[in-house]
Amino acid sequence: MSKYLMKSGNVLQFxxxxxxxxxxxxILVEDNIIANISSDLGTGDSGTEVIDASDYIVSPSFIDGHRHVFQAQLRTTFADHPFLDYCAHLLQGHMTFLILEDMYLAQLSxxxxxxxxxxTPVMDHSHEAVSRECAxxxxxxTLESGIRSICCVAPFANPQSLSPMVLLNMDGKHPEQISLLKSLIGENPLGGQSNDGRVAIGLGYDTMNHRPLDEAHDILHFAKSNDIPVIVHDVERFNSSSLKLLRRNNLPPPKLTLSHTREPDSDRAERLKSHEIxxxxAPETELPMATESPQLLTYNGRAAVLD
Incomplete structure (x- = not known):
């Protein structure tokens, strides 16, 4: 659908x-862009699909800046878990049992x-893209759902064994997953011809805090050079203070989003603003997960959003 006209909707405005x-x-939409809003735009030309919106409220969509989309199927089983329990029971527990079709259904739902x-737009911190097949x-x-998404491939490896717990050595797996990210960036369009531009690739780089600095520098430089959005957890309490790592080691800040950030001092807030980070x-997430008390920020016209 390249052009459609929503007629007589109750349009939320401020x-x-x-x-x-x-x-x-x-509201007239052409090629996925709002072209006009007016009290009466007629019925359009023969190529315009007309939608009767007279019984509906038409409003801007919500934007979710940090969502693990595939976890929707498992959410209620871990609703009361603090952060470390969530990591152990979901990321290194239940997720281990998901086969490829489970991954597909979890992502679609x-x-x-x-x-x-x-x-409608979501930044998807995608831990399930652990192999090319999973990605x-x-x-x-994601394409079949119709959502607009930045699929942030996050280097991650399921445990080799749960009983006893045997974690995979990421020294071999991490470069393999970074190579996967780079190959996906080369796809045009991503995922095939059904992608009309709604779905793009990004990087979830939590491992930045636990990898060699020269490796982190190379990956961040690659992301910055190729205009790839990057999302990282920024939780000092759990040894994942990404902004501090960037500052101390003069790492190149790409197009960056910090998740779970809370209570920045004035110097930190100014750095966020100056680098457009x-x-x-997400207060409803930070408090029960014990990442410490959060504080919402608004700076440079950009507001923090809920998880």
Missing amino acids: DDAKKPSLPKSD GATEALWCGI EKCIRA GVVS
């Missing part, structure tokens, strides 16, 4: 004083759930 109103309006909740399933499900803070 004036300069941020006072809302719901005037009856038409998670993305569809987001859409039904009014979320392809994830991207396919995004912040995602």
Whole structure:
């Protein structure tokens, strides 16, 4: 669908004083971009699909800046877990049992759930893309859902064994997954011809805090040079203070978003602003997961959003 016209919807708008109103309006969309909003745009030409929105409220969508989409199927089983329990029981526990079709269904249901909740763009911190096969399933499900997404491939490896717990040596696995990321970036369009530009690739780089600095420098430089969005956890309490690592080691900041960041001092906040670093803070998540008390930020016109 390249052009459609939503007629007579109750369109949520805000004036300069941020006072809302719901005037009856038409919205014309051309090539996925809002081209016009007016009280009466007619019925369009023969190539325009007309949608009767007279019984509906039409509003901007929510933007989710940090979501592990595939975890939708498992969310209620870990709702009361602090951060370390979540890592042990989900990332290094239940996730181990997901086969490829599980990954596909989990991703599809998670993305569809987001859409039904009014979320159309999402930054997907994708721990399930542990191999090319898994990444392809994830991207396919994301495309089929219809959501707009940045699929941030996050280097990660399932344990080799749960009983006893045997973790995989990431020295061999990590470069392999970075190579996977680079190969996905080379796909145009990502995932095939069904991708009309809604789904792009990104990097979830939590391992930055635990890898050799020269390796981190090379990967971040690659991301910056290729304009790849990067999302990292920024939780000092659990040895994942990504912003501090960047500052201390003069690592190149790419197009970066910090998740779980809380209570920055003025110097830290100024650095976020000067480098246009995004912040995602989720009070409903931070408190029960014991990442310490969060504080929402608004700076340079960009606001923190909920998980």
